[in-house]
Structure formats: C-alpha cells, structure tokens
Amino acid sequence: MSDMQAEVHPRLDFDSEMEILLQTQRPLTRSALLMERAGTQMGLDKDAINELISPQQLIVFRIPCKILGQVVNFWGCLCLHNSARGPFKGGIRLAADITIWETTELARLMTLKCAVCNVEFGGGKTGIRVDIPAMYELFGRTPRDLEFEKIITLDAVEYYSQNFRDMFSEHIYIPAPDMGSGPDEMAFIYNETLDPASVTGKPEGVHGWLPGRKESTGVGVAYTACRALREILGKDTEGASVAIQGFGNVARPLAQSLVGNGVRVVGITDLYGGVYNAEGLDIEALLEHFAENATVGGFAGGQPLANEALFSLDVDVLIPAASGAVITSDNAADIGADCIVEAANMPTTVGGMETLQERKIPVVPDILANAGGVIASMLEYSSSLSAIKPAKQEVLDTCCKKIGDNFNLTIEKARTENMSLVEAAVTIATQRVYEVMKHRRML
Numbered sequence: 042m043s044d045m046q047a048e049v050h051p052r053l054d055f056d057s058e059m060e061i062l063l064q065t066q067r068p069l070t071r072s073a074l075l076m077e078r079a080g081t082q083m084g085l086d087k088d089a090i091n092e093l094i095s096p097q098q099l100i101v102f103r104i105p106c107k108i109l110g111q112v113v114n115f116w117g118c119l120c121l122h123n124s125a126r127g128p129f130k131g132g133i134r135l136a137a138d139i140t141i142w143e144t145t146e147l148a149r150l151m152t153l154k155c156a157v158c159n160v161e162f163g164g165g166k167t168g169i170r171v172d173i174p175a176m177y178e179l180f181g182r183t184p185r186d187l188e189f190e191k192i193i194t195l196d197a198v199e200y201y202s203q204n205f206r207d208m209f210s211e212h213i214y215i216p217a218p219d220m221g222s223g224p225d226e227m228a229f230i231y232n233e234t235l236d237p238a239s240v241t242g243k244p245e246g247v248h249g250w251l252p253g254r255k256e257s258t259g260v261g262v263a264y265t266a267c268r269a270l271r272e273i274l275g276k277d278t279e280g281a282s283v284a285i286q287g288f289g290n291v292a293r294p295l296a297q298s299l300v301g302n303g304v305r306v307v308g309i310t311d312l313y314g315g316v317y318n319a320e321g322l323d324i325e326a327l328l329e330h331f332a333e334n335a336t337v338g339g340f341a342g343g344q345p346l347a348n349e350a351l352f353s354l355d356v357d358v359l360i361p362a363a364s365g366a367v368i369t370s371d372n373a374a375d376i377g378a379d380c381i382v383e384a385a386n387m388p389t390t391v392g393g394m395e396t397l398q399e400r401k402i403p404v405v406p407d408i409l410a411n412a413g414g415v416i417a418s419m420l421e422y423s424s425s426l427s428a429i430k431p432a433k434q435e436v437l438d439t440c441c442k443k444i445g446d447n448f449n450l451t452i453e454k455a456r457t458e459n460m461s462l463v464e465a466a467v468t469i470a471t472q473r474v475y476e477v478m479k480h481r482r483m484l
Contacts, residue, residue, distance in 0.1 A: 067142060072146060076149075096121060106199075117169035118139070118141045118167070121148070123149075132242075133222045144166050147166040147168075156473040162415065195225060202232075212239065224242055231243055231247055253436035256437065257417035259297075261410070264441040270357060273403050283357065287362035310348045311363070313338045354378070359376065373389075381405065404462060412440075
C-alpha cells in the first residue's frame, strides 16, 4: 500500500475477525498439491486442474447469538467444494482458530474421501470461530464447566441452522458433527428443519438416527490400522503396539475396537494430559476416568505422558486422532512409529509428509482411514429417506467393506505405479471426480 493509499485508507490497529477468517492467498496444502500432481499425471490442463481443486462456493457469515443474556458474534465460513458426485457433505467445526483456507481444505478432503470410497456425496465443510476460553473470560466463569460449554456450542449451532435452514432442507448441503460439535448440535439442526435427511450424526431416538453412526469413524480407523499392521508391516494384530493422539468421539471407539482385535494401546494424549503403559492401557477403565474428568490426564493405570513424547514412542502404529497439522517438518524426523494411520483430518503437513517419505514410513491417508463416518452418513441419509433402518452391525460392516475394497485398490495402485499410499488414494479420487464432472458437463 502506498503512503497516499495508507492516508486515505488507514488500517485499524488490530485484525478484524473477518480479516483473520479470509486471510489473503491460498496456501499450499497437501490435498491441493496431490490433486495437482494427479491431474498432471492424467494429462489434464491447468484450467481443469484448477477447477478440480477450487471450491464451487464460499460463504462468509456472522451470526449474532444471544447467550445467557448477552449478544456474542461468531464469525464463520461455509465451503461448498464439489457437488459432481452428490450433495455437499461435511461436518460443522467449532474452534477458535477457524480460517477460510482450513475450511476449504477440509471441504476438499471430503470431496476426495467420498470419491475414493465411492460414496455419492460431494465435499463441504462449515467452520465457526467459537473460542471457548474467551467465553469463560467474557462470562466470568471458572473453573471448567462442561454444561456452560454445551450452552455455547448449542446456541452457536442453533443460530447457524436458522441462517442456513433452506440449504439443509433442500439437501444442497447436509451437515454432520466435527470437532467441537456432536449429536446434540445436530439435533438442533433437525429441530429447525424437521427433516431427518437434512443432517446426519443425530442422537439416538431422534427421527432418522442411525445405529452405529457414533462409532463408525473409530471402528473404520481400527479396521484400517489392523489391515496396515498385517499387509503393510507384516505383523500380527495380537500384541501389536499403537499410540493415539486424542480421546474424542473418534478415538474412544477406535481404542475399544483395537483392543478387541488384540492390539496393545500403550499411549494416549489429549488437550489436557496423557497416559502411557507399555503393557497396554485398560481402555474400559480409562473410559470411566474420562467420563468423570473429560481428560485422560491423571489416569491411575499408567504414567503421565506429554504430547511430544507420544509422537516419539517406539510403536508399530501412530494414530493422530485429534486436530490437523500435528506431524510437520519440525517433528516428523522424531516419529518413532513404523506406520502412520490418519484418523484426524489432514494431520500431516506437506513438509511432514515429505520427511516421512524420506524415512520410508508409510502413511495411510485420512481420506481412507477415517471414511467410516461419511459412509455411515450415507446410510443415515438414505435410510432417513426410505424409513428403513439398518442394524448397527450391518452399518459397521458396510463401513469396513467399503474402506477395505478401496484400501485394496489403493495398495495395488501404490505398488504398481511406485507411489505413496497418500498419492495413490488422491489419484483414484481425483480420477473419479473428474470423470463425473465431464459426464455432467461441469468441465
């Protein structure tokens, strides 16, 4: 900006929420980079590759919420990435650090995830900047109060659902839970639309709920991890060692399912603490501890474990199941696991991925490993339309079968074309999206 422009258009002394949300230039992300490589390998021109990578629509919004007698403004964004293969599908993320580019990346990952697992949805995502520590300060609350936090998230989603009710009711975009939201928040969307097919991840008993939906992502990750142990590492699941970052809605059923397959879960960390036991943690006892304390920290069945130490543990498989961008160029060289299975969305950055490839540590990508949730969402959506509800085991079996079928294709492509599992999965997905876009004259 020139001196004259600065004088005419002086800047505020702080960045507004809108500026923080919008940022400036699209950053280099793993999905965009790999889609570009896949498109180049397919012989596509730059315009076609750009249309595959870019979202169809971005909506930035502000929602004024009346919470406990005060008005609180939450900024957010909704990315509708690609609807070639079906309605936009993706979760609602509530976090303090939401940006438009993170939301776009997550929507693009959902497009790839649905495509690689042959689910008839496209990719979408909502991010709402809900800063829970700031809410404690605003309302003068101490200490931690889970009921207070639930009031904040429910109110944010309720006002959000009022803004976008028509989009949900018309099945243009079908939301689901993500970080910071869960079945309770999805019930508020149903309250607004009264349409069971307008939202997935609804709580048990709500019209259109699906048995097994809550466990589907974690069970799918556990299935993928066991396949990775046997077919990539050549090890038996019985007695194999796994470390997990996170103990949320995905990691809890994941840990249970792994133990059910004979795996030793030796270390778990979350935002407030961690625990390690070389013989294997008692997951059922840890679940009881977590229900009372909302953290694995302080669990008596093991030693305290810092998050940094978790990543350097000498284990067969490391499963990041919390937030994104946790394996980077700064710490990938210290990873002690023989294999990474990505339960979180985009937990490995471009730099981290390159370091892991140099170290020949295989990575089972998020778009395959954690696809159980969107596969179950497909079943919830379709059963809401038909009023035929499948049984829980049928849901979980379908999730594992669809992941397994496409895991086979991914391993075969990686081996025959000498590429990583991540590259192979993205290439398969990109090809599928491109073909449908051509059929529908979207390219």
